[in-house]
Amino acid sequence: MNAVTGVKKTCFCHTCGKPFHCLGIARHVVGHHERGEDCEVTYTHGDRYHIPAPEWRKEIGRKRKKNG
Numbered sequence: 001m002n003a004v005t006g007v008k009k010t011c012f013c014h015t016c017g018k019p020f021h022c023l024g025i026a027r028h029v030v031g032h033h034e035r036g037e038d039c040e041v042t043y044t045h046g047d048r049y050h051i052p053a054p055e056w057r058k059e060i061g062r063k064r065k066k067n068g
């Protein structure tokens with residue numbers, strides 16, 4: 001049985017400079033991508049990834065910025 005208690009915020013978003021729960025970081029990255037932003041995160045085991053937003057997301061982000 002896996003106890004989920006005592007889980008710390010072991011992931012880190014370098015784009016925001018904030019720590020995140022390992023179960024919440026994936027959702028957080030999606031949030032960046034939805035705004036057309038690239039994201040750089042470190043996961044639980046210390047592996048760091050730069051995750052660029054898909055081009056079509058960036059395009060939407062640029063359009064949104066133009067519209068205010």
Ligand SMILES: [Zn+2]
Nearest residue numbers: 013015016028
């Ligand atoms: Zn972030």
